[in-house]
Amino acid sequence: MAMDMECVPNIKRDAPNILITGTPGVGKSTLCAQLAEKTGMRWLEISKIAKENNCLEEYDEEYKCPILDEDKLLDGLEEIMCQGGNIVDYHSCEFFPERWFDVVFVLRADNTTLYDRLRGRGYEGKKLEDNIDCEIFQVILDEAKNSYKADIVHEITSVTEVQLQENLERIVLWIQDWFRNNEC
Numbered sequence: 001m002a003m004d005m006e007c008v009p010n011i012k013r014d015a016p017n018i019l020i021t022g023t024p025g026v027g028k029s030t031l032c033a034q035l036a037e038k039t040g041m042r043w044l045e046i047s048k049i050a051k052e053n054n055c056l057e058e059y060d061e062e063y064k065c066p067i068l069d070e071d072k073l074l075d076g077l078e079e080i081m082c083q084g085g086n087i088v089d090y091h092s093c094e095f096f097p098e099r100w101f102d103v104v105f106v107l108r109a110d111n112t113t114l115y116d117r118l119r120g121r122g123y124e125g126k127k128l129e130d131n132i133d134c135e136i137f138q139v140i141l142d143e144a145k146n147s148y149k150a151d152i153v154h155e156i157t158s159v160t161e162v163q164l165q166e167n168l169e170r171i172v173l174w175i176q177d178w179f180r181n182n183e184c
């Protein structure tokens with residue numbers, strides 16, 4: 001079972017694991033899709049994987065979203081995360097094992113941009129307000145800083161196409177550095 005195969009933290013992976021996190025709508029999927037295409041790394045869309053593997057429990061009526069069965073999801077991902085070469089895309093980050101990630105990028109967007117993007121996605125009422133508040137109060141950035149070593153957490157803005165390309169270049173350079181520093 002995957003649970004018995006927990007990575008030993010000191011054993012090096014063949015390729016890095018990257019976490020891309022941030023409030024819904026900040027541009028995680030857009031970035032991850034292009035990053036995966038550029039690098040050949042595996043894009044793990046956690047929301048999609050959770051749905052496909054029955055890792056969603058009852059529906060939260062207040063927040064209008066299903067509740068994640070975190071233990072089941074983490075057990076199922078353990079083996080693939082030990083291999084490395086993953087880009088994990090999710091709007092929360094504290095429940096992942098710290099040892100899984102070599103670097104964490106927290107995407108940010110300004111309120112007006114985020115509002116328009118979420119409205120365009122059909123968010124309204126409390127769900128819309130909560131997500132905007134989440135970004136204003138930098139909840140995910142604080143969560144990342146509280147969950148991972150400060151020197152691996154990077155805040156990046158993704159509002160314009162130019163920023164998207166700059167972010168891609170920055171992460172690709174980071175990946176190249178990782179391979180340079182982790183040569184066998």
Ligand code: DAT
Nearest residue numbers: 024025026027028029030158159160161164
């Ligand atoms: P997330 O995966 O964080 O929920 P997304 O990647 O689906 O966000 O992006 C939400 C919308 O914003 C989508 O219509 C694409 C657009 N978008 C994302 N990043 C952008 C950028 N840097 N420049 C312009 N539009 C962007």
